[in-house]
Amino acid sequence: MVTPRRAAMRGATPELLAGIRIALTLVSAALAASLAMLGLASARMARKVVTPTSRVTDTRILSLDTAAQTITLGRTPDTELPGRYGLFTTGTSGYVKLGSVLAEDADSVKRKLLTHVAPTAQLAPDASFSGWYYERPDELHIPYSREVVGSAVGPCPAWLFPAGDGQTWVIQVHGRGTTRSECLRAVPVFHALGVTSLVVSYRNDGEAPRSRTGTYTLGATEWRDVDAAVGFARRRGAKRVILMGWSMGGAIALQVSLNSAHRSLIAGLVLESPVVDWRVVLDFHAKLQNVPAAVSGLALEALRHDWGSSVTHAGGAIPFDRLDVVARAAELRHPILIMHSDDDGFVPSDASHDLLRARPDLVELQVFEVARHTKLWNYDQERWSTSIRSWLATHGLSNESVNR
Numbered sequence: 001m002v003t004p005r006r007a008a009m010r011g012a013t014p015e016l017l018a019g020i021r022i023a024l025t026l027v028s029a030a031l032a033a034s035l036a037m038l039g040l041a042s043a044r045m046a047r048k049v050v051t052p053t054s055r056v057t058d059t060r061i062l063s064l065d066t067a068a069q070t071i072t073l074g075r076t077p078d079t080e081l082p083g084r085y086g087l088f089t090t091g092t093s094g095y096v097k098l099g100s101v102l103a104e105d106a107d108s109v110k111r112k113l114l115t116h117v118a119p120t121a122q123l124a125p126d127a128s129f130s131g132w133y134y135e136r137p138d139e140l141h142i143p144y145s146r147e148v149v150g151s152a153v154g155p156c157p158a159w160l161f162p163a164g165d166g167q168t169w170v171i172q173v174h175g176r177g178t179t180r181s182e183c184l185r186a187v188p189v190f191h192a193l194g195v196t197s198l199v200v201s202y203r204n205d206g207e208a209p210r211s212r213t214g215t216y217t218l219g220a221t222e223w224r225d226v227d228a229a230v231g232f233a234r235r236r237g238a239k240r241v242i243l244m245g246w247s248m249g250g251a252i253a254l255q256v257s258l259n260s261a262h263r264s265l266i267a268g269l270v271l272e273s274p275v276v277d278w279r280v281v282l283d284f285h286a287k288l289q290n291v292p293a294a295v296s297g298l299a300l301e302a303l304r305h306d307w308g309s310s311v312t313h314a315g316g317a318i319p320f321d322r323l324d325v326v327a328r329a330a331e332l333r334h335p336i337l338i339m340h341s342d343d344d345g346f347v348p349s350d351a352s353h354d355l356l357r358a359r360p361d362l363v364e365l366q367v368f369e370v371a372r373h374t375k376l377w378n379y380d381q382e383r384w385s386t387s388i389r390s391w392l393a394t395h396g397l398s399n400e401s402v403n404r
Contacts, residue, residue, distance in 0.1 A: 042298035043311045045291065049282065049303060050215040050314045052204050053177040055088055057126040062108055064123055069113040070102060077345060078129045079109045081370070083378040086130040091123040095135050131375035134184035137161075137199075142191055149200060151228040154209035156201045158229065161187050164194025164399040167239040170270070171229050172199040175247030175374060176216065179207055182246055185377045186272075189385045193392060194399025195242070200229045202252065213315035218278050219248065220319050223255035230262045240267040242397060246374050247347055250274020254325045257334050267397055268335040270388060273344055273374045276351035277324045284348045326351055329358035337391040339366045339376050339384065346373035364391060 060074035071087075073079045085098045099112035117123075137144050137159045145162075148155040159180060170190050172183035180199045187197045201208035202225035204216060211221070226243070233241050243266060245253030250271040257266055275281055279300070286296035302308030303318045321327065338356070340349040349367070356365040366387045371379035392398040 041291075041295045042302060045286075045295060045299035046302040046308060046312045049299070050217070050312055050318070052206065052214070052216060055128045055177070057128055059087065059127045059129040061087075061089070061123055061125050061127050064117065064121065066117050066119045066121060069116065070110055071096070071098070071113055071117075072108050072110045073127075073129075075104065075107055075109050076129070078372055078375070079111075080104060081372060081375065081379055083375070083380070084114065084133055085375070085378050086132045086135065088128040088130055089123045090126070092121045093117060093123060097133060131373075131378050132178075132181050132184070133378060135181055137184060137187075140184060140187055142187060147198070147232075149225070149229045149232045151203070151208070151225040153203045153211055153225065156203075156208040156225050156228070158201065158232075159197075159199040161191055161197040161199070163191045163196045166196055166237050168194070168242070168267075168397055168399070169196045169198055169233045169238040169240070170242040170244050171226060171233065172197060173202070173226055173243065173245040173249035173252050174199075174205070175245075175249045175273075178246075179205060182374065183244070183249075186244060186270075186388075189388055193389065195392070195397070196233075196238070198229055198233060200226060202226060211315075213313055215312070215314045216248075217314065217316075218318055219251035219255045219275075219323055222252045223259060226252055226256050227260045227262065230256065230260060230265060234262060234265055238265065240397060241265050242268050242270060242392075244270040244272070245274055246272045248275050250276070251278070251323060251325075255323070258325070258328065258331055263333065266334050268391075268395055269337070270391070271336060271338045271340075271352075272376060273340055273347055274338060274352065275347055276355050277326050278318075279320055279324065280351045281347050326354045326358055329355060332359055332362055334362070335391075335395050336363045337366070337387065338363060339368065339387055341368040341371035341373070341376060341379075343368075343370050344373045 059079055062074060063072040082101060087096050087098055089096060096117060097114035099114045101109055101111055103110040134140060142161050145160050147158045147160045149158050172186060174180055174182040180201055183199045190197050202222045203209060203211045204214055230241050243253040243256055253269050257269055282300060302311050304320050306317050309316055338352045340352040342349050352365055356363045368376050377384045
């Protein structure tokens with residue numbers, strides 16, 4: 001039986017048939033190219049999530065007035081912030097401290113220099129704005145020692161700032177793409193309350209040893225290095241341990257509180273701009289960068305399945321369900337103070353609000369505005385410090401509250 005389609009094809013000229021074959025070939029090639037581009041873009045996104053990053057230049061130095069000790073920067077949501085900050089530079093100075101905003105217009109911000117810059121100084125235009133403020137532990141003028149915490153990946157460097165009777169410790173955990181110096185801002189407030197500070201490193205952060213893959217697991221394995229620090233504190237006489245995490249350090253601290261064999265020693269958590277659910281963060285960044293949903297969706301699938309390891313080089317799947325602490329809120333046992341800006345700009349505060357709603361019996365949320373990501377101390381040091389002091393006193397975790 002000859003179908004109408006076959007009859008039509010029999011009546012077609014050789015030229016028409018050749019044209020149809022060419023068209024089909026071109027459509028197939030275009031489809032294959034589109035799929036290849038989708039796969040490549042997704043692979044790049046997935047790798048970026050788990051690959052340790054170096055400092056990104058995000059600020060432009062427009063001018064430097066060494067006579068007046070001022071610096072003019074290109075205006076960004078960070079450089080216009082009130083408060084005290086740091087600036088990583090290249091040239092005769094590697095890092096300078098910035099004070100208050102002195103003048104501003106639509107394109108620039110003039111700030112006071114809190115680090116003296118010599119008249120002969122030469123600074124390259126490209127710089128990195130930072131909330132660190134303190135770059136080295138000796139800048140705090142608080143006695144400290146250099147320690148090493150043994151973990152499964154090897155010796156992890158740490159700074160120890162003894163205080164009080166040595167029974168209450170806080171373990172400080174820095175965020176993604178930074179180092180221990182990020183945490184130094186918190187040491188004085190804890191030290192004044194008689195709380196010993198242990199500022200730690202963890203695998204693949206550039207200071208601690210590298211793991212086999214050299215990639216982040218977003219807290220899924222890094223928590224073990226911090227748990228080793230909890231064991232270190234116990235051996236040194238700690239009776240109570242507070243975990244303080246910044247950004248991804250918050251995700252790590254939450255995993256320690258959920259999984260540690262030392263859970264009975266943990267007395268509470270203080271979280272600054274924390275990652276509570278990675279999927280919220282990744283979705284935010286995909287939309288911020290106008291990444292098509294197909295690309296971000298495929299990237300997430302590559303990250304959450306073992307088959308994606310050949311693309312991400314992460315050595316295994318990222319357990320997003322296990323890292324979603326809102327979904328696991330019922331498992332939480334320790335009181336938590338969260339400080340988060342609704343204008344974070346990097347880690348949205350949505351999941352922090354969700355965690356408060358899920359566990360109002362354990363979670364206290366101090367909501368900031370304008371302060372941006374991990375810059376709450378810089379923006380409003382008094383409120384930031386008061387929030388910690390009040391929370392510690394409420395839960396009997398400072399020498400002041402113990403001695404009342």
